[in-house]
Amino acid sequence: MMLDIENLHARVEDKPILQGIDLQVSPGEVHAIMGPNGSGKSTLSHVLAGRSGYEVTSGTVTYRGQNLLDMAPEERAREGVFLAFQYPVEIPGVSNIYLLKAALNAQRKHRGESEVDAMDFLRLVKEKIRSLDLDEQFLYRGVNEGFSGGEKKRNEILQMAILEPRLCILDETDSGLDIDALKVVADGVNALRTAERSFILVTHYQRLLDYIKPDFVHVLAQGRIVKSGDASLALELEKKGYGWIEQEMAAVA
Amino acid sequence: MSPGPNPDYCEHFNALGEQLPGAGSTWVNNARRMALAQFDQQGFPSPRDEDWRYTNVSAIEKKRFKPLIPPGDAAADAGWLKRYRLNDAWSLVFVDGHFSARLSDVDDVPEGVTVQAMSAALANPPAAVEAEFGRVVGQTSHHGFVSFNTAFFTDGVLLHVPADTVLSRPVQIIHIASEPEAATNLRNLVILESGAQAALVETHLSMESAGSLAVSITEAVIRERAQLDGYLLHGASERAFRFGGFYVDVGTAGHFNHTNLSLGGLLVRNEIHVDLAESGQCALDGLFVGQGRRHVDSHTRVRHRGAHGTSRENYRGVLSDRSRGVFQGRIVVEPQAQKTDAQMNNRNLLLSDEAEIDTKPQLEIHADDVKCAHGVAVGQLDPESIFYLESRGVDPVSARNMLTFAFANTLVDGISLAGFRDIAQDALLALFPEAGIRKDWL
Numbered sequence: 001m002m003l004d005i006e007n008l009h010a011r012v013e014d015k016p017i018l019q020g021i022d023l024q025v026s027p028g029e030v031h032a033i034m035g036p037n038g039s040g041k042s043t044l045s046h047v048l049a050g051r052s053g054y055e056v057t058s059g060t061v062t063y064r065g066q067n068l069l070d071m072a073p074e075e076r077a078r079e080g081v082f083l084a085f086q087y088p089v090e091i092p093g094v095s096n097i098y099l100l101k102a103a104l105n106a107q108r109k110h111r112g113e114s115e116v117d118a119m120d121f122l123r124l125v126k127e128k129i130r131s132l133d134l135d136e137q138f139l140y141r142g143v144n145e146g147f148s149g150g151e152k153k154r155n156e157i158l159q160m161a162i163l164e165p166r167l168c169i170l171d172e173t174d175s176g177l178d179i180d181a182l183k184v185v186a187d188g189v190n191a192l193r194t195a196e197r198s199f200i201l202v203t204h205y206q207r208l209l210d211y212i213k214p215d216f217v218h219v220l221a222q223g224r225i226v227k228s229g230d231a232s233l234a235l236e237l238e239k240k241g242y243g244w245i246e247q248e249m250a251a252v253a
Numbered sequence: 254m255s256p257g258p259n260p261d262y263c264e265h266f267n268a269l270g271e272q273l274p275g276a277g278s279t280w281v282n283n284a285r286r287m288a289l290a291q292f293d294q295q296g297f298p299s300p301r302d303e304d305w306r307y308t309n310v311s312a313i314e315k316k317r318f319k320p321l322i323p324p325g326d327a328a329a330d331a332g333w334l335k336r337y338r339l340n341d342a343w344s345l346v347f348v349d350g351h352f353s354a355r356l357s358d359v360d361d362v363p364e365g366v367t368v369q370a371m372s373a374a375l376a377n378p379p380a381a382v383e384a385e386f387g388r389v390v391g392q393t394s395h396h397g398f399v400s401f402n403t404a405f406f407t408d409g410v411l412l413h414v415p416a417d418t419v420l421s422r423p424v425q426i427i428h429i430a431s432e433p434e435a436a437t438n439l440r441n442l443v444i445l446e447s448g449a450q451a452a453l454v455e456t457h458l459s460m461e462s463a464g465s466l467a468v469s470i471t472e473a474v475i476r477e478r479a480q481l482d483g484y485l486l487h488g489a490s491e492r493a494f495r496f497g498g499f500y501v502d503v504g505t506a507g508h509f510n511h512t513n514l515s516l517g518g519l520l521v522r523n524e525i526h527v528d529l530a531e532s533g534q535c536a537l538d539g540l541f542v543g544q545g546r547r548h549v550d551s552h553t554r555v556r557h558r559g560a561h562g563t564s565r566e567n568y569r570g571v572l573s574d575r576s577r578g579v580f581q582g583r584i585v586v587e588p589q590a591q592k593t594d595a596q597m598n599n600r601n602l603l604l605s606d607e608a609e610i611d612t613k614p615q616l617e618i619h620a621d622d623v624k625c626a627h628g629v630a631v632g633q634l635d636p637e638s639i640f641y642l643e644s645r646g647v648d649p650v651s652a653r654n655m656l657t658f659a660f661a662n663t664l665v666d667g668i669s670l671a672g673f674r675d676i677a678q679d680a681l682l683a684l685f686p687e688a689g690i691r692k693d694w695l
């Protein structure tokens with residue numbers, strides 16, 4: 001199992017946000033998570049990446065046999081968990097290429113490997129950046145500094161492509177992308193798909209799933225996964241919105 | 254009441270004044286004598302003076318610095334110096350206030366341009382020097398460091414560029430303090446005639462643990478349409494004292510750009526004062542880094558004297574340990590200076606509970622049709638940014654260091670003179686050794 005989330009509850013300050021999440025992700029699978037604003041999708045992504053400020057009150061998260069919640073954020077990253085941020089942070093004064101190199105080498109060191117060769121690295125980065133339709137100049141600009149919304153999202157995918165994580169969590173990477181950029185990002189993700197690598201795609205829009213076909217679609221509402229299905233669930237949601245699920249839930253309650 | 258200055262200084266002057274540069278010139282002698290009398294009266298500045306409220310220099314007042322020490326450059330190691338020397342520049346190196354021909358390079362200066370040690374220039378001072386010496390500083394600053402410097406300066410640089418001449422290489426002044434407890438005084442004068450352009454790099458250093466006082470005063474006269482790009486790197490040892498004054502008179506449509514990197518010393522004050530005539534422009538950038546018990550004060554003043562002037566100020570402070578930073582920035586807009594466009598910004602990173610910053614922007618606006626803005630920020634590292642780096646596998650300590658370096662580096666990164674940017678980046682990296690920043694990756 002890549003990821004096994006059981007009965008996960010988490011809160012921010014005194015506000016319960018995740019209220020019993022259950023989710024199993026096997027290697028090679030793509031899971032889409034949809035759901036209304038404020039339902040807890042980013043919170044789940046952050047808890048998985050190890051951001052502080054969330055208190056896990058109960059439940060477990062097992063990542064490749066290890067207790068993920070016990071690991072520091074940088075350890076999770078080095079072990080192959082990658083979060084593409086909904087709102088990537090701007091860091092003027094550190095160049096994009098510097099961060100890429102620092103991140104890759106931190107991971108390599110963790111695996112007991114030597115630093116990446118400078119020429120190999122440059123070749124790799126240039127190849128990836130071209131495939132994402134970004135100008136090479138972006139490498140030498142501050143991390144996300146002054147990037148447009150779409151450029152930031154593509155930059156997240158660039159980092160992902162360089163780091164080759166095992167578990168990729170994409171928090172609304174499709175939001176704010178024009179149709180061409182969406183295609184580029186989707187191609188970038190598809191290029192990374194292997195039988196071992198898993199994806200969790202948080203999205204509001206069916207159109208991303210036209211390009212990246214999910215194995216499962218889950219609906220997150222009020223901190224719980226209230227419905228799961230295959231790719232057709234996303235089409236249904238697109239047509240009918242979330243209202244009917246909430247009604248179903250109310251009927252059950 | 255202030256106890257007055259150390260009487261040794263006056264005795265020293267009486268004993269050795271005859272040997273000072275310009276002793277053969279009546280006007281130089283008069284200027285020195287008047288300054289000495291003034292210094293004898295006022296001593297070093299007191300915190301009662303509003304402009305010195307946050308910087309107490311009584312430690313300097315109490316010390317018995319040796320004001321006039323004999324020339325000698327044996328201590329300056331040319332290998333060590335290499336780290337700070339621009340590759341392609343005319344360089345004038347001073348050791349403890351005295352010009353070192355051996356370490357300097359002023360070959361092939363173009364016809365009509367003067368790049369000369371002040372000691373040599375004052376042996377037979379050109380009329381322009383007599384006309385301009387003391388004028389620019391006299392219209393803005395009159396405290397004890399100025400009079401001390403005027404009385405005691407042992408050398409400096411005269412840079413005179415004729416009309417419409419663009420210097421092909423920068424001029425670099427390197428001052429090295431090597432003698433412990435010495436008080437050294439450099440006095441520079443820059444005159445750019447109309448349409449001339451030049452870059453001036455000042456590098457003030459001290460050998461390990463010198464514990465000296467270095468006073469440096471530069472006056473710059475930038476006539477119509479001329480442009481001066483000034484760069485300052487102060488990287489002295491952790492026991493060094495410094496006062497640096499840069500006073501500039503910008504003529505009609507003239508430009509002055511300055512980058513002030515204050516990275517060393519124990520007690521440091523830099524003043525950058527600029528007077529702008531009609532359509533004059535200035536851009537003042539600065540970075541001060543406080544570590545240990547360093548006190549570093551940046552005092553800027555921009556006076557818009559004519560209409561349509563533009564000024565931009567962007568200062569950053571990074572303060573850790575028990576250091577203290579001061580930013581006092583004043584913008585004065587005179588009544589006739591309509592259509593002035595002035596912006597001032599000071600952002601500070603406070604990295605320890607015991608570090609302190611006093612930031613005081615002041616706008617004094619006497620014209621009604623102007624655009625003036627200022628902003629100040631004091632803060633810590635952004636947790637969101639730290640998490641972003643951690644989520645890419647960077648450990649938290651490195652993440653913090655990387656962000657601290659980045660905050661400072663944005664200023665250094667923006668330096669247009671590539672050779673100086675490189676030197677500055679090395680100096681900055683040396684301040685954050687634990688940051689683990691790899692220059693070859695930058």
Ligand SMILES: Nc1ncnc2c1ncn2[C@@H]1O[C@H](COP(=O)(O)OP(=O)(O)OP(=O)(O)O)[C@@H](O)[C@H]1O
Pocket residue numbers: 012013015017035036037038039040041042043044053086
């Ligand atoms: N630090 C915080 N303090 C207080 N409330 C928070 C905090 N972080 C998240 N929340 C709240 O938790 C809830 C879930 O937020 P979250 O960002 O996970 O939603 P989301 O499903 O990602 O929404 P969207 O689709 O708009 O991105 C929201 O009500 C939000 O206001």
Ligand SMILES: [Mg+2]
Pocket residue numbers: 041042043086171172
């Ligand atoms: Mg969200």
